[in-house]
Amino acid sequence: MTIIVTGGAGYIGAHVVRALADAGKDVVVVDDLSTSSAGRVRAHPLHRLDLAASDATNRLAAVLDQHRATGIIHLAAKKQVGESVARPEWYFRQNVGGLGTVLEAARAVGCDRLVFSSSAAVYGEPVGGVVTEDTPVAPINPYGQTKAVGEWMVRDAARAWGLRQVSLRYFNVAGAGHHDLGDPAVLNLMTLVLDRLEAREAPVVFGDDYPTPDGTCVRDYVHVADLADAHVAALNDLERDDRRYDTFDVATGRGVSVAEMLAAIAAVTGNAIEPRVVARRLGDPAVLVATAQRLRTELGWEPRHGLDDIVGSAWQAWVSQRESGVEPIRAAV
Numbered sequence: 001m002t003i004i005v006t007g008g009a010g011y012i013g014a015h016v017v018r019a020l021a022d023a024g025k026d027v028v029v030v031d032d033l034s035t036s037s038a039g040r041v042r043a044h045p046l047h048r049l050d051l052a053a054s055d056a057t058n059r060l061a062a063v064l065d066q067h068r069a070t071g072i073i074h075l076a077a078k079k080q081v082g083e084s085v086a087r088p089e090w091y092f093r094q095n096v097g098g099l100g101t102v103l104e105a106a107r108a109v110g111c112d113r114l115v116f117s118s119s120a121a122v123y124g125e126p127v128g129g130v131v132t133e134d135t136p137v138a139p140i141n142p143y144g145q146t147k148a149v150g151e152w153m154v155r156d157a158a159r160a161w162g163l164r165q166v167s168l169r170y171f172n173v174a175g176a177g178h179h180d181l182g183d184p185a186v187l188n189l190m191t192l193v194l195d196r197l198e199a200r201e202a203p204v205v206f207g208d209d210y211p212t213p214d215g216t217c218v219r220d221y222v223h224v225a226d227l228a229d230a231h232v233a234a235l236n237d238l239e240r241d242d243r244r245y246d247t248f249d250v251a252t253g254r255g256v257s258v259a260e261m262l263a264a265i266a267a268v269t270g271n272a273i274e275p276r277v278v279a280r281r282l283g284d285p286a287v288l289v290a291t292a293q294r295l296r297t298e299l300g301w302e303p304r305h306g307l308d309d310i311v312g313s314a315w316q317a318w319v320s321q322r323e324s325g326v327e328p329i330r331a332a333v
């Protein structure tokens with residue numbers, strides 16, 4: 001049973017690859033290494049392939065055929081919201097075009113199991129801030145829109161040719177399951193704060209006047225190793241004929257504010273953090289948290305890691321990346 005992991009060399013993908021291998025599956029990675037490096041997946045075959053390129057369908061079909069792939073976990077995508085606003089057409093080519101390649105190739109060779117990486121970005125700015133999978137999908141930027149379209153595409157493929165598919169909507173992913181698999185991207189709160197601390201500068205907080213208990217935004221942080229486990233559970237669940245749902249939020253159900261996160265990072269790193277508070281950012285909802293019940297009830301998934309694990313493992317991996325010379329990936333715009 002060989003599973004193809006697209007984007008398998010990336011931050012989340014490399015964790016998924018290890019979780020699948022731990023679960024006894026053969027894993028093959030497909031990645032163009034545009035935001036990652038081959039060193040993260042040394043133990044597995046890697047096909048370097050840009051899924052958005054014009055000749056990608058035939059090349060991917062050949063890979064699926066060669067390894068007799070039984071399933072695909074499709075994580076490969078671009079994920080920077082600001083860049084997606086600046087270059088929407090490129091984001092659609094990358095994320096929607098890349099998924100089109102995967103679906104065409106899968107159909108051509110009869111590979112009919114697919115787990116799709118979606119995002120909480122599909123919810124946009126939901127009223128009340130606490131969502132379930134039934135909350136209307138209303139993305140507010142091109143990145144979120146590419147994920148919403150992706151969910152429609154995989155669902156339509158299920159109707160058209162029987163693809164067994166599931167979309168996992170990740171909330172705020174952080175932490176590291178292994179020291180060598182930290183998040184190299186300085187794009188989210190955790191790594192942005194660690195980066196500023198390293199530069200001996202004050203981390204920036206966007207707004208402290210939100211209608212939340214301490215005035216800062218509240219988010220739902222999930223440990224990347226727990227997220228990786230959710231992929232194994234979701235993939236296995238595709239074998240069931242009586243599945244009721246094809247969409248799952250991957251979150252803990254627990255909201256953590258920016259101020260709470262800063263306090264946790266201060267405790268773990270031993271730094272006193274005095275943030276610089278600036279104006280709110282456009283499109284940042286005050287609260288974005290999931291009830292995260294469906295994944296528990298249907299797939300028996302439970303997060304094994306709390307906030308301390310998330311922060312502690314992120315810090316260790318950050319230090320380890322610095323020691324091994326991994327360059328941080330910064331926002332393109």
Ligand SMILES: NC(=O)c1ccc[n+]([C@@H]2O[C@H](COP(=O)([O-])OP(=O)(O)OC[C@H]3O[C@@H](n4cnc5c(N)ncnc54)[C@H](O)[C@@H]3O)[C@@H](O)[C@H]2O)c1
Pocket residue numbers: 006007008009010011012013030031032033034035036037049050051052053074075076077078079094098117118119120169170171172173174188
């Ligand atoms: N990190 C998060 O908090 C988060 C939250 C929600 C959803 N997601 C989604 O999870 C997935 C993985 O994200 P990540 O955080 O690991 O990002 P990442 O940038 O570390 O990983 C993406 C991987 O895909 C590869 N890739 C990108 N474009 C490609 C292309 N055209 N062809 C082949 N490979 C390509 C990159 O080289 C990289 O290895 C993405 O789909 C992202 O949208 C991430």
